[in-house]
Amino acid sequence: MKNILFSFALFMLSLAARAQSALTVGDAFPDWSFVSLDGQALTLESSRDYVLVLEFWASWCGPCRTSLAALAELKATFGDRLVVVTLSDEDPDRQVRFAERTGYPFHFVQWQERWQEAFPHRIIPHAVVVNPAGRIAAITRPELVTADVIETLLSGEAVELPLKAEADWDPTVPIFARDSQTIAAFAVQPARADAPSYTREYHQGPFAGRRITLVNLPVSGLYRHALATSIHRMELPEDEGRSYCVDFVVAPEQSGQLNSLLLDSLRRQFDWRLDTVRLERTMWVLSAAETGLLLPEAASPGAPTANGTSYRSAGARLADFAAYLEEFGVAGMPVLDETGAGDRLFQLDFSFEPEDQSTFFRALEKMGVAVRKDTRTIVMYSLSPE
Template sequence: MKKIGILLMLLALTSTTYAQTKLNIGDKVPAIEFSNLLNSETTNTSLTALKGKIVILDFWATWCGPCIPAMKNLIKLQEEFPNDIQVIGIAEDKPERLQRFIDNLPSKVWFGLQTETLEKYFPYRILSHAIIINKEGKIVAITSTDNISKEVIQNIKNGKKISLPFKEENITFDYEADPFPVKNPNAERVLLKGGISGVSSYSRGYLNDKTFNGRRLTIINQTIPSMYRNLYQKSYNRTVLEIDKAAYSYKDPKNKYCLDIISKKADGSMYALGIAKLKETFSVKTKLERRTIPVYVLSVIDRTKLKKLKSTTKKRTLEFRGYEFHAKKIRMTDFTNYIENETPVPVIDETNYLEFIDIDFVFDPQKKGSFKEELAKIGLKLSKAEREVELLVIYEE
């Protein structure tokens, strides 16, 4: 399933000075300096030097899945309007990782790294995040990058007013705090509320909390189908949507909900409590069906290499974001779940390896064959096949 690691992939830093320096639509942008630019004729420039051009600041990261197609679209727009716009991608990345992306995808887009100055003027917490500055140096849009199109650029070029969805974020929201404080931690509770404006979608399982581990699940700003996937612990690849997808679009704030479940015992009953709450509240229904579908099978090609992964640690840790996976004392099924995040179909673990493992897995998504090569280094491979898989079917009667 898409786990809480997705939250780590999306969040950025905050600052107490935002209220004093944050720029908004209609504001004139100061002469911000850009240093250490990559893929540019000069390593240093400023917005003043770019006056007369439409400037698109795209805050993104190479490890952010949705950011990649959005950036590729900006690369195309840069090619179509070479004399009218300048796209500057500001990355939440290590310089060497960003350079590999540039080398694998040549373009006329400039790239730079996040700075304290940019953070103060353009604060955000959810990637990707775009600022469009017109030829006069005024901000005309603060929006999600995937809203930028050829038509938008043409309208700005012709001096027409544009109206893109405003990307409003709750910069002060504390993702580490308990969003729904508990008065009696031993009592059973199922709390369903509307979404929290300007906050990312995430879920929390309280794995390191002695009081709530196995008893509590918090889901923030998810659609009904996404909440069901969380509660059934099924990935998107193992879900069949027999509903009007547009009616449950994540882009519509009215479709986002929060769910906080506390069960009496740490026996997994919190999932059943959550499912029951959704079914009694909404018309959307669910069922589990077994179907034979295309899959990838994870198998062993070198058991000697695989045995080197055997865990030597006592504490379980697990962190991943896009092309990186780092974990201690996990099962192979945990790694399989991560792989499934990176594939278009379910991944079936047929390694028959039952020991705990420690693993550090990093691949280059812009390098063809990188994923396969890195798997081979630890004695594993993926193969196309067909298997009978339990699927979550979400439907309306």
């Protein structure tokens, strides 16, 4: 493995020397060669009879895994006429396990930061397509790389795919200017074309616990945050309409009511109807395993870090863990905590590898937690424009 990484490092130095600025659609792709994580050597000539797809990904990224599965189907269709190189900054051993379990016929390569200059990107998945003439045909969203696109490129014709342009946006720079002495405020702006969608909560400073900024969210997303619920507990219209930016501040003595007061403000601002209904839904139910809970307890809460394959906290309730499984789409349905742990805090260090479902259940087993599917009647939120 060390020899593989060393060989790739030499390749990266070579590429960096030749790519002093970002490569764009229409540019010639440099002639280069590398050794992938499994020891395979690949040389890409300037003229060839195949299409090259560079896929930037990570195993914790659900859309990335979906994109790789779609590329595997394309590879099965086109065979040697399609070459796929995946690039990730994850641990090389993790990538190798993913490659072995999925059997995807790709060249898995360790990403290095010096390549960022040639292919700047921050959001994955991210695809770069090179035509048989050795020129960059597209820098786009992976789901747009279809069989028709590959066929067109193989025939020598050009394709026009939307450019996956990313905003150079710093989420710590406030959209809404606020004096530190502000007691309460509610402001709404149209969506910002130069910003991604995100939520900013304030944990320090004069606005700690009493301010929230929501950027480029549809009305349903604004309500979802105010209701502290997930998409799996909402019934929404097909067309969610425009997106907005919202900034909300409450007085210090009202910090515990931040979400409920935000909901009141949203209901006054937008002509949308919000109803609650009780409906039967299939869900995951968490319970204590026969061993009992095996988690070390915590004395105080700890801010969690989470992604699609892991949840870690120095102090969290199992109800918080259940919410993670629901809100991050791990379960794909509502999740109910019936472990009986209540408000007890635990040290949580949970992770799994989604291409191998057994790793998920082993991770739960180490926690002393069991999961089953059941049908329950739960409160759902119905949201629609009036």
